[in-house]
Amino acid sequence: MRLVNTKIKLCMFLPYQCTALEEYLEGMASKGWLLKSIKNNYYIFKKCEPKKLKYSIDFFDKLSIFDKKNSRVALEYREYCEVAGWRYVCESGKLQVFCSDKNKEPIAIQTDETEKFKVVRKTSIYALGFQLINVLLFIFILLMQWIFQVPEFILTNNIGIFSSLVMFIFILINLTTIIHFIIWSIMAKRKLKTNNKLIYSNYKQLIIKNIFQKAYCIISLVGLIWFCIIEDSNMSGGLSIGFIIGIALCILVDMLAQRWIDKKNYSRETNIFIRIGGMALATIVMIMIINVSVIHSVFSGAYNNQQEAKAKNPSLTLMDFGFNKNDKDEYKRYNKSILASRELYWLNNGVYSLDTTIFESKYGVITRFYGDRLVEWLNSIRFDYKLQESKLPKNIKVYYCNDKKNNEDRFVLVSDNKVVELRKGFDTISNDEFLNKVYEKVLK
Numbered sequence: 108m109r110l111v112n113t114k115i116k117l118c119m120f121l122p123y124q125c126t127a128l129e130e131y132l133e134g135m136a137s138k139g140w141l142l143k144s145i146k147n148n149y150y151i152f153k154k155c156e157p158k159k160l161k162y163s164i165d166f167f168d169k170l171s172i173f174d175k176k177n178s179r180v181a182l183e184y185r186e187y188c189e190v191a192g193w194r195y196v197c198e199s200g201k202l203q204v205f206c207s208d209k210n211k212e213p214i215a216i217q218t219d220e221t222e223k224f225k226v227v228r229k230t231s232i233y234a235l236g237f238q239l240i241n242v243l244l245f246i247f248i249l250l251m252q253w254i255f256q257v258p259e260f261i262l263t264n265n266i267g268i269f270s271s272l273v274m275f276i277f278i279l280i281n282l283t284t285i286i287h288f289i290i291w292s293i294m295a296k297r298k299l300k301t302n303n304k305l306i307y308s309n310y311k312q313l314i315i316k317n318i319f320q321k322a323y324c325i326i327s328l329v330g331l332i333w334f335c336i337i338e339d340s341n342m343s344g345g346l347s348i349g350f351i352i353g354i355a356l357c358i359l360v361d362m363l364a365q366r367w368i369d370k371k372n373y374s375r376e377t378n379i380f381i382r383i384g385g386m387a388l389a390t391i392v393m394i395m396i397i398n399v400s401v402i403h404s405v406f407s408g409a410y411n412n413q414q415e416a417k418a419k420n421p422s423l424t425l426m427d428f429g430f431n432k433n434d435k436d437e438y439k440r441y442n443k444s445i446l447a448s449r450e451l452y453w454l455n456n457g458v459y460s461l462d463t464t465i466f467e468s469k470y471g472v473i474t475r476f477y478g479d480r481l482v483e484w485l486n487s488i489r490f491d492y493k494l495q496e497s498k499l500p501k502n503i504k505v506y507y508c509n510d511k512k513n514n515e516d517r518f519v520l521v522s523d524n525k526v527v528e529l530r531k532g533f534d535t536i537s538n539d540e541f542l543n544k545v546y547e548k549v550l551k
Contacts, residue, residue: 112153134310140152161213269330280323367381446470448466450467460533462532466526482506505520516531
């Protein structure tokens with residue numbers, strides 16, 4: 108983002124990439140942009156005359172992200188650096204930025220390579236720890252969505268597919284970063300043992316990493332906007348809007364907490380309580396907003412034209428089995444994504460009932476995956492579905508379970524492109540006749 112005399116740049120780096128950041132800041136100064144402040148990963152530059160500056164990125168181990176800005180310890184440390192010939196620029200947590208004229212030779216802030224390595228590695232591990240927590244959280248969410256449950260909603264809603272893809276790419280990016288840091292740490296240790304100067308990530312590596320991460324952020328943001336505004340799906344919109352509001356709330360709470368800490372003179376323990384407590388409260392509110400959005404989306408029944416037409420005319424209803432039409436007690440819903448569609452129909456008036464879920468995909472591997480996961484999941488909760496012979500074509504697998512508790516016959520039919528889950532709550536026709544009717548209406 109660029110204003111008249113201000114430029115805001117997104118720059119994502121880790122402490123062990125400090126020399127790359129120094130090169131970046133020196134390059135910006137030579138182009139006439141002087142660093143003024145850092146807000147999270149956003150670097151704010153002010154327009155100036157092109158200058159040849161030398162930057163020094165240092166991590167002061169005695170500081171914490173929970174300390175207020177310009178704390179007594181930080182001010183004392185900056186005075187020490189200024190005596191050594193450095194001018195203080197700005198800070199962000201442990202990160203301290205200093206600069207000097209290129210033609211001067213100030214005393215190096217860190218003269219002990221071993222000590223510098225320890226501080227940089229410790230700070231990097233701290234930063235990567237948050238990334239690892241997010242990676243583990245996303246892995247858990249993907250396992251819950253795709254392995255431990257039936258991925259019915261995920262496969263039949265574009266927002267579900269997109270969010271899974273975003274989480275998967277996030278996992279790959281961060282695992283790559285963690286592995287790169289581990290390799291650097293091992294190599295750095297070896298160099299210290301041989302009294303060689305440490306080599307940190309260079310500027311080109313940082314630029315490549317930032318281009319890739321920025322592209323990822325832009326695509327993710329555009330995708331969310333698409334599903335919120337352009338994609339006419341109430342469920343997608345509800346999830347996306349709730350997620351965006353929740354994230355914005357978390358960021359706002361964190362910013363307000365930091366401003367409050369900066370104005371007061373609390374102890375570090377109190378600051379930790381304020382920051383963590385505020386984020387915990389914001390997270391709880393975010394989860395509540397998302398849940399409310401989902402519930403509203405489910406019961407509001409908004410569809411695009413194709414979905415509405417399909418929901419109004421289910422492929423299979425109780426009327427197909429000789430019962431009178433009863434729209435009042437019917438529940439109908441239809442979802443469709445780029446990979447699959449799902450049609451729901453349910454009617455239970457206390458005497459007879461029919462519950463159908465028709466999953467369809469033109470990709471056979473998806474159909475087989477969904478069918479296998481559905482049967483496994485149903486058997487894992489309390490049912491006992493068994494593969495049985497039937498009079499249907501051989502390419503259709505029929506799984507059957509007699510639900511004595513609810514007095515229902517339950518079926519799962521798997522064909523090349525469809526999976527049909529059925530709960531039959533009437534005995535006016537035999538199961539063979541029932542399956543034949545399902546085949547004629549849905550699978551033929």
